[in-house]
Amino acid sequence: MNGNYTFSIIKPNAVRTGKTGPVLAMINEAGFEIAAMKMIRMSVSQAENFYAVHKDKPFFSSLVEFMSSGPIVVMILKHTDAVDEFRKLIGATDPANAEPGTIRKLFAVSLQMNAVHGSDSDENAIRECDFFFTPEERFL
């Protein structure tokens, strides 16, 4: 993976409200290539597993409920310095603090329903890509 890949989710609030296309357009315009992509719905136990790092946080059960509440789009994205470049494109976790023009500023409806996920390190990008995709499902 070596820094050229990150993992992203278009979260249930954004898929539900028809923002999949606009979010993908922003990802495309920012120069990311889609190496893998599918629409799925996480089970509660998958969401618990995916967000295990947050299991002691007060928002954990609510986050798991939200993330398993409907379809999501999961993707592997390719770009130079992918993790950091994608975090810049999505903006701060809390949309109130996100820079103008970022995906979260445009499409988040709350701190929890902040439209997209992006890996926070190369190590987590690898874990998250492997969590959702087999080698046969990757194309770049």
Ligand code: IDP
């Ligand atoms: P990140 O998605 O920007 O990496 P994290 O701190 O890893 O942010 O949190 C994971 C997700 O949990 C956030 O994207 C958001 O959906 C949710 N979240 C984070 N902090 C809170 C909170 O204080 N209340 C409710 N939901 C939160």
Ligand code: MG
């Ligand atoms: Mg995070």
